[in-house]
Amino acid sequence: MGVDPCPDRRSGFAAEVKEARTYEKLEEGLAAGCDLAVVASPNAFHLEQALACARAGLHLFIEKPLAVSAAGVKELADEVESRKLTVLMGSNWKF
Structure with missing residues (x-):
């Protein structure tokens, strides 16, 4: 699934x-259902998405x-920990 x-x-x-x-x-993509998500949007949208x-x-x-502020990272960490979800952060560089 791709959302853009x-x-x-x-x-x-x-x-x-x-x-x-x-x-x-x-919201349309989430309603359709999937197993995991890759957030690769501009930085300002990472936390919300x-x-x-x-x-x-x-x-x-x-x-x-993960987010553009420490408070945003904390908010995300609290959310995923409460739901027992796995989060990976990285940067994909194709060579």
Whole structure:
């Protein structure tokens, strides 16, 4: 599943990943169901999107940073710990 507000990026993703479902809004994708989420949006959106995914019960891989503030990281940590979810943070560099 791919979520992106840009129609061109959604169609490009769908062309690369043949079985992929794509959605304009995160809420639509979450409602459709999935097993985990990768948050790879601009940094300012990481916390909001990660919290929404965690509240939907999804394990997470979040591109660094987890959030743009220490308070945001704490909020996310509290949320995922209370739900016993796994969160990984990293940076994917294709060479």
